[in-house]
Amino acid sequence: MEFSIIIPTLNNLEYLKFCIESIKKNSNFNHEILPHVNIGNDGTLKYLKKENIDYTFTDYNAGICKGMNLAANKSTKEYLLYAHDDFYFCPDWDLTLKNEINLIGHNDFYLSGTMMNNGQIKFDCGDSIQNFDEKKFLNNYKEHNLFDFQGSTWAPHLIHKKIWNKVGGFSEEFFPGTGSDPDLNMKLWNIGVRIFKGINDFKVYHFGSIVTRRYKNHPTIKTESGSRGAKIFLLKWGISINFFKRFFLKSESRYNGKLTEPNKNFIFLFNLFICKLNLYYIKYIYNFKNRNNLL
Numbered sequence: 577m578e579f580s581i582i583i584p585t586l587n588n589l590e591y592l593k594f595c596i597e598s599i600k601k602n603s604n605f606n607h608e609i610l611p612h613v614n615i616g617n618d619g620t621l622k623y624l625k626k627e628n629i630d631y632t633f634t635d636y637n638a639g640i641c642k643g644m645n646l647a648a649n650k651s652t653k654e655y656l657l658y659a660h661d662d663f664y665f666c667p668d669w670d671l672t673l674k675n676e677i678n679l680i681g682h683n684d685f686y687l688s689g690t691m692m693n694n695g696q697i698k699f700d701c702g703d704s705i706q707n708f709d710e711k712k713f714l715n716n717y718k719e720h721n722l723f724d725f726q727g728s729t730w731a732p733h734l735i736h737k738k739i740w741n742k743v744g745g746f747s748e749e750f751f752p753g754t755g756s757d758p759d760l761n762m763k764l765w766n767i768g769v770r771i772f773k774g775i776n777d778f779k780v781y782h783f784g785s786i787v788t789r790r791y792k793n794h795p796t797i798k799t800e801s802g803s804r805g806a807k808i809f810l811l812k813w814g815i816s817i818n819f820f821k822r823f824f825l826k827s828e829s830r831y832n833g834k835l836t837e838p839n840k841n842f843i844f845l846f847n848l849f850i851c852k853l854n855l856y857y858i859k860y861i862y863n864f865k866n867r868n869n870l871l
Contacts, residue, residue: 577674579607579734580651584643585661586614589623591783592661594705596629602667605674608653611661612643640753641746648737648745656740659732663691664708664781666717672777673734683736685771686764687778688728694784695729696722704783713781725774726835727827730757732780735764742767755805758817762809765824770834772825807858815851823847 581599585592596609609629613620614637624631632646648656655677659665669689676687692699699720702708743763750756761772809817821827823838838844 577655577670577677578605578653579655579657579670579673580648580653580737581607581609581657581659582644582647582651583609583611583659583661584614584640584647585611585616585620586637587616587618587620588661589618589620590705592620593623595659595661595663595665596627598664602665602669604668604671607657607670608651610647610651612638612647614638614643637752639748639751641748641750641756645745645748648740651737654737655734656737657732657734659780660782662783663732664710664713664783666692666779666781667714669778669780672775676773676775676778680771683739684769685773686728686733686735686761686769687771688730688733688774689778689780690722690774690776691729691782692717692720692779694782695780697779701781708781708783717779717781722776724776724831725827726772726829726831727774727821727825728757728761728772729774732778733757739764739767739769750805750808753805755809755817758820759809759812761825762813762820770836772835773831810851810855810858814855815848816854819847819851 583592583595592611599607599609611620611624611629611631613624613631613633615635616633621631621633630650632643632650634643634646638646644658657673673687677683677685690696693701693703697720699713699717701710701713743760745760746753746756747759747763750759764772806817809820813820823844824835826835
């Protein structure tokens, strides 16, 4: 079973190469690797051409959402796997996903992985590729576990291409990316998807926010949107991301099958009321200039 692995990247060649090498080394199947290159003036384009790896490209930072959408349009496989360029894929990750897909028996799902180091499982094997202890990691990663859980970690995630296209992929108003993952989950929820599963054995080592840290406070290249994505989500859906994760996705609780409609008890209604107060504040009281920038 082959996937299209889409990797948005922004002048992060060393980590992109390391990520791609881990995919080639630790996969059971011959996957389509399809980066979206933002800017790419650090040698990324030259490297991908040399390795005969197809890609999409913008000569500016288009962000994660547009990059994912462009690359997804070019993919040739049934399933789209979204990855960060600072992931190291663990052995047999794809066999784990194949077995899960076969077990589900249909394509109405959103599957995500478990991040190690900078993620759910704390296992320090280095904070950069320069000091990454690959031997230590490969010898010990199976001993560090969480559990299969409800909800998702956003990335890495796997979705069928037809489902992705049905909801229009990532919503590009969330540029450069914050808030786009829960928005995608909400769109999936609204078309009836109820399997949102984080898989313990689908593991990646995550070095964490390499590009975001590099371009922090950069005058022209924006990689982080702060609370902007949360405000857009609230204005769009009428509830907060945290409310959606808690009451709909039941995030981080142990996986026990398909999700159901939330129980509209007092706690639900009270938190919904808080969401509506925040929504009123954002729409009618929040600084008008900032609100224009938001929208």
